[in-house]
Amino acid sequence: MDDCIFCKIISGEVPSEKAHHEDDRIVSFPDLQPVRPGHTLVVPAKHYQWFWELPDDIANDLFKVARKLAGELKEKTGADYIQLSIVGKDVPHVHMHLIPRKFDDTKKLL
Numbered sequence: 617m618d619d620c621i622f623c624k625i626i627s628g629e630v631p632s633e634k635a636h637h638e639d640d641r642i643v644s645f646p647d648l649q650p651v652r653p654g655h656t657l658v659v660p661a662k663h664y665q666w667f668w669e670l671p672d673d674i675a676n677d678l679f680k681v682a683r684k685l686a687g688e689l690k691e692k693t694g695a696d697y698i699q700l701s702i703v704g705k706d707v708p709h710v711h712m713h714l715i716p717r718k719f720d721d722t723k724k725l726l
């Protein structure tokens with residue numbers, strides 16, 4: 617999709633040196649406006665707007681990568697848990713937010 621910021625990051629048109637291809641279908645990169653340190657996005661390389669539009673194999677891969685990264689993020693940031701949110705109103709390209717959280721941080725995020 618031409619005006620999609622995530623497609624531009626994935627194609628390299630918008631540089632994100634921290635963008636990381638987990639495989640040819642899934643890409644992760646830091647949120648440009650992190651709500652907590654370590655806030656990471658996981659997205660399918662191909663453009664879909666909503667998560668229910670994803671083919672099963674891509675949906676499975678997306679969740680698999682999110683689970684792997686969540687474990688790594690928890691370790692790296694010392695978080696108590698990793699919040700996973702899918703909203704989809706801000707950028708119309710399916711993305712999972714992984715947000716490191718502490719139990720005593722009760723603010724509602726996303």
Ligand SMILES: [Zn+2]
Binds near residue numbers: 617621622624662709
């Ligand atoms: Zn896109």
